[in-house]
Amino acid sequence: MLASISKLWRNLFHKKTIERELDDEIRTYVDMLTAEKMATGMSPKMARRQALMDAEGIEQVKEQVREIRRGHAIEGIAADLRQALRTLRNNPGFAILATLMLALGIGATTLVFSVFYSVLLKPLPFREPDRLVQIWEARPQKGWQQASFTEANFWDVRAMSKAFEGAGAFTLADMNMTGSGDPQHLTVGRVSAQFFHILGVQPLLGRVFFTDEDQPGRDNHAVLLGHRFWITQFGASPSILGKTLRFDGQSYRVAGVLPAGEPWLNDADAFIPLVYSPAASRGSFEFSVIARLAKGVSLEGARSDLAAVCSRLAKLYPANDTGMAIKIKPASAWGADAKLRSALWVLLGAVGFLLLIACVNLANLLLARATARLREITIRSALGASRIRIIRLVLGEAFVVGFLGAGLGLLLAWQGLDLIRAANLDGIPHISEIGLNGWVLGFTLVITLLVVICSGLVPALQAPRHDLAAALREGDRSQAGNRSQYRLRSALVTSEVALSLILLIGAGLLIRSFDKLLHVNRGFQTSHRIIGTVNMPGSYDGNRIDQTVRAYNSRVSSLPGVQAVAAASSRPVLGWDSGMGIVAADRPDPANGQCALGELALHHKRLFPRNGHPASTRQDLL
Amino acid sequence: MSPQPANLLQGTLDLLILKALVSEQRHGLGISRRIEQITNGTFQVKPGSLFPALHRMEEAGWLASSWGESENNRRAKFYQLTKAGRRQLETEQQEWGRISLAIASALKAT
Secondary structure, three states, X not given: OHHHHHHHHHHHHOHHHHHHHHHHHHHHHHHHHHHHHHHOOOOHHHHHHHHHHHHOOHHHHHHHXXXXXXXXXXXXXXXXXXXXXXXXXXXXXXXXXXXXXXXXHHHHHHHHHHHHHHHXXXXXXXXXXHHEEEEEEEEHXXXXXXEOEEHHHHHHXXXXXXXXXXXXXEEEEEEEEEOOOOOEEEEEEEEOOOHHHHHOOOOOEEOOOOOOOOOOOOOOOEEEEOHHHHHHHHOOOHHHOOOEEEEOOEEEEEEEEOOOOOOOOOOOOEEEEOOOOOOOOOOOEEEEEEEEEOOOOOXXXXXXXXXXXXXXXXXXXHHHHOOOEEEEEEHHHHOOOHHHHHHHHHHHHHHHHHHHHHHHHHHHHHHHHHHHOXXXXXXXXXXXXXXXXXXXXXXXXXXXXXXXXXXXXXXXXXXXXXXXXXXXXXXXXXXXXXXXXXHHHHHHHHHHHHHHHHHHHHHHHOOOOOOHHHHHHHHHHOOOOOHHHHHHHHHHHHHHHHHHHHHHHHHHHHHHHHHHHHOOOOOOOOOOOOOOOOOOOOOOOHHHHHHHHHHHHHHHHOOOOOOOOOOEOOOOOOOOOOOOEEOOOOOOOOHHHOOEEOOOOOXXXXXXXXXXXXXXXXXXXO | OOOOOOOOOHHHHHHHHHHHOOOOOEEHHHHHHHHHHHOOOOOOOOHHHHHHHHHHHHHXXXXXXXXXXXXXXXXXXXXXEOHHHHHXXXXXXXXXXXXXXXXXXXXXXX
């Protein structure tokens, strides 16, 4: 073992000595053979000639000896790479062009794949995610396919259903934090106490809610901090545990700090318990509900169990729950909806085409160079280089270009990731978590190897086979290569043009739809209008809100440059509705409590134009 | 003497080289001539097969080499058997005996 290692060492690092010894050995052999032949009476010249012929080529013999040496493979690869680097240095134009092309292809593919990975492939940061589901209310007869839960229905379904190990509700509320510096506007998650147990989330610090912390009569004033909020607001200080924070005038004790994670965990700055109330609303649909399937219960089993629960609820609360159904979806749908999914596939396909073009381009360049180098390659073969050696020579170049391109491409992707993160794209889940992790790097390595092999093998296999003399003559006659090479190259160029065309058309369509989207008529004007959000504590009643809005409006309208001010409970095209029913005034109590659910915003009636007389209608503003 | 070199199985060449080196150390041409002599000229080993075999067997630890003076005062590389080489010769001889007996009995069968 030691002996073989020392041999390998000698073979790799004392190459000059070894080569000299080999040379000496073979030369002595030929000299001795010559001497033998002279002893039989041949002339020295004739004897030498005969000896050389008997030996069948000194260089070939030496090459054959080299090939059986230990470490020959490593040494050969190192030599190939050195040779490739030398060739590329002598052809900087080719090297730079090919590298940049590949960098673009590999960079784009890596970038898109890293988004693809964190949105679609990365496992959810929760325990046994295949048993996690999300459920929605529905009223198929009214055409509601998927609505949030009402609070009362959540508590009831949780109590009645046997399909789940547990269920948890989640809703967001805007709250003002006071008492620690300037008042701050926070997004606070209100969750039932089991919520984090169902996800299987371990807190970074402290604890999550106790499972009965949502029961009335318990001390319900614990708060869990979200990871980002803990860092930005409290400098990631562990001493925050046990401190008291005031949200909307109520005191909450910090019980724990949650890790970062999507979905849910990054959605709020802080989480407080949703306290059970027997008088909870049956008409306001505002809770996201997750559940963990009990062991051995399938999605189908849960569906039929929930159907039974729904018909019980419909009997118990006909006014609200007639026609109630529950929709169930596995947690795997949390990553991305079908639209985003297909968009990402299309994007991945597009950069795949880009990479393919770069690949074909590289193959073509290598092929052109191999044709131009036909003579050199033929001479190498004549000097004893085996066919495999020639193939490795061409592959070596593809390899060097490939990995230079991959390195540069990773750099591009890294920069691109910063851009994407900075763009802060809403609506793409996990976008804050994208990065160049092990999976992405592995993917890049695999595609780089594929590119190298695909684009290097074609020209490598074009290396001359048998008829060296014919190849030499051909190399003399023309630099453009023979017929089959010509055909191969035009096939490559054709496919390149086709692929580029596909991409161009796709990009053109995309730009066209984007342009249309920019010019779509929204039904109201946006220029010279700004929007601000004011958050009022839940304890404010209608009068107090009215007073506050008035005060705001008169102060804002007196600012220089302001023409008019208006207030509304929600602004147009916000993307969600208030979950409030609409009842017609002439039919105050519709049968079965059925009412339309629509987008409804309460507008503050009075407008305050700068010049003093009130604007007559909403149209003045919108 | 037939000028036609017989096809050498690789194992056979190894065995012949080991055998040629039993009595004393030899250089490349010496080994080649010795093989010719002990096989009554049936096997002529060309350098294209001889030298790769020698280097392979040296790497395997069966042969050791040293530089010395040849009979007509040339600096030549001499090969000799190592202990492992002698063991290998033993094994290969037994193996060869087994095979040749088997082939002989196969040819005798009617």
